[in-house]
Amino acid sequence: MGDRYKPETIEQVAEIVTWAAAEKVPVEVVGRGSKAALGRPAQTEYSLELSGLTGITLYEPDELVLSARAGTSMAEIEAALDEHDQYLAFEPADYDALLNGRPKDEAAASGSLAGVISCNLAGPRRIKSGAARDHFLGLKGVTGRGEIIQAGGRVVKNVTGYDLMKLHAGAYGTLSALTDITVKVLPAPEKTRSVLLFGLEDAAAVAAMTQAMGSSHEVSAAAHLPSGIAKDFDSSFFPNDARSVTAIRVEGPGPSVSHRCAALRSELGGQTDSDELHSHNSTPLWRYIRDVVPFVSDVSAEAGDGNAVWRVSVPPARGADYVAALKLKLGEATEALRYYFDWSGGLIWVSLPEGEDAQQHAVRESMADFGGHATLIKATAELRGRIPVFQPLDLGIAALSSRVKHSFDPHGIMNPGRMYAGV
């Protein structure tokens, strides 16, 4: 490992990247480093840390807009928003404990804004409100050519020029080093309630979630924790007989929330036992789901706790079919499989022992019938070097993606290979 640079101005970032481009040396672009273990293992000598670029530069609550320098911590941003009862509606997930195995500190959101945006991390509300990409209004940064660019703006309605924000959200720092980010913020809901349904099998749970999402009750999240997962969640509201829990969340003004909650319970509850959680008790549950706490251990991804964690995205109503197909493929190995559903079945968190690659391949092979993709989120560097971390792309898309990469970073110096070989 060579030098680590920690610039404090955009000009310094530009100078470092210009130098790297001239020398054609790859650079690892990092925010605060919390997601270093996410993606293909980097083989870079130099690293460019954005954690020296910090601070909220503009926050106008009435205008629903916030700008901050890239390395600003999510904790700082969330604290500022909290003061005005606002939030990032995409419910940014925090994989710090999952990836780094630290004990979960309830209060701290540790990553940087740039990290959340660059990995396009969204939590349970994604099913209603979209992902980070949907709330990303403007950027400033330095391309792999060493040039300072800006795109977008501070207003929501903007179609001036290409939407480079979308392109950078989820690009894992492979195009530019972002230095300034502007996001849309929204008023946080006054009240939250979660309807809990107990004891449903996967298929019945996905059907119930589908019904809830297809109602006019503006459901903001729907998750299903099979019995093995549900029993680990420490809540007096959960059944103590190891039954599964399906959770459906509504948010909004008080009278609306209680009304909708009652309606959902009567529409869905007929088939099984149900209960409901109020705001105070809802928050920890959705954080548990959002941050993949069921698969957090004391051991970091790097050290390896023996399990690989996958994030699988399929058409929501097919979630249970997907798991059934996976179980079939795994055969006897199913015993060690752990999983739960978010996004009304559209997101399945899968944990499988590292070990035989055939089992890891089964994760992708099982979605052949419905389309979707799987990302290997937590695994040892060794496994991430061996198995494609991101869904292999169709040839035409792969070729186009590498041309897009080249248009920003002709020498391939920005996080090369973090997503795909050649990108």
Place this chain on the structure above:
Amino acid sequence: MLMPDPDQTVISRKREIVDKLREIVPGEGVIADEDELKVYESDGLTAYKQPPLIAVLPESTEQVSRVLKFCHKENIKVVPRGAGTSLSGGALPLADGIILGLGKFNRILDIDFDNRCAVVQPGVTNLGITKAVEDEGFYYAPDPSSQIACTIGGNVAENSGGVHCLKYGLTTNNLLGLEMVLIDGTVLRIGGKHLEAEGYDLLGLMTGSEGLLGVVTEVTVRLLKKPETARALLLGFSSSEAAGELVASIIAAGIVPGGMEMMDRPAIHAAEDFVHAGYPLDVEALLIVELDGPQAEVDYLMETVSALADAKGAVTKRVSESEEERMRFWAGRKAAFPAVGRISPDYYCMDGTIPRNQLPHVLRRMREMSEHYSLGVANVFHAGDGNLHPLILYDANKEGELEKAEEFGADILRLCVEVGGVLTGEHGVGVEKRDLMPDMFTDIDLKQQQRVKCAFDPDALLNPGKVFPQLHRCAELGRMHISRGQLPFPELPRF
């Protein structure tokens, strides 16, 4: 407006090109007759006219792919077209180019209520999607005023919005997947019924790319369940400042209405004269605030908004008590453009976005400009998200008035950028705002955007002359001027 120099060799080969295209798209799908081509000579920006060399109306993705491959090989320019309602000249033809009309792609391929999405061809109209799913209580949320006519393909290309996008987002927030064809004929599929496509967000990049990157041949859209109910407030104010303050206080109260629309005095009068919606005529600003969602929520929030309106000094206030009354409140706003069309021989519709709190300042400056140019202006405003639609009144038959209106419009857009806003909120850059792009972007920004274009269309054959004021060759853009450097910042901390 200066377009790229027509390629005379292509024009002189028209017959041969037509024959070749007919081998791909048989029969009436290739139009070469000059009279018939007139239909395509302009879009919703009627000030510009240019018949295309040829129009091609393919019916399948395979035909689109073969047509593009042929054009690529023969170096022929292509302008995609949906319904031709673009207000920025996005679908303006080129004398040496073909128009690729997607009107025959008008089928809804799959409706999947369980996954809350529909797969449709790009020529399906925006409203057509909602019509196909409304029996089950679903709808497609983005609702441009042109929704009866405009196509979903055009919506994707322009990232169109509507009065409800404050709460439900723009086109880009309501898409799940696409099929598209690159200029070399490659067919690509992005995303699907799952959330988020893998790899780079090419779906997001394509949305709003104004037909410059690829031709969209299939779209998967999100469907939403219709809100249980919707109610609207019609509020009059003695100043636009007061109306603006109410908008800010509604948001500060944590409420995101389904829609929040403002009109100024000239627009109110024009609309009232036209549709008799019952608008108050002695106010300076009219605000329509619509709340939608579960009944319990709407009733509750209605009270809050109504109290806020009183506190902010609304001089008139009506609350819709029936669906019919709500529709009447909207009737004037929805007819604002044609209404203005009645009071002036011509009008020119602008589309800048500003930070909302700049509204009073921008309106004041606009009044000064209006005097300076001696041209009237009426304003309709998506107040919730800061998207302005000034309608500049002029008479095209009067010598020099169109030019004056265009200058006035350009001044307004520059002002939008000056106060922290942008040149276009939903209508696109097209040819109209092309030459203003340097007011918002540096040369480096624009070159980087064009490099992205090069990744899709290295010979600049797809819709050239739009969006970018200057066309650079991709080879030139790709070059990097490098001076070998030393390790930077010896003084910077390293670890």
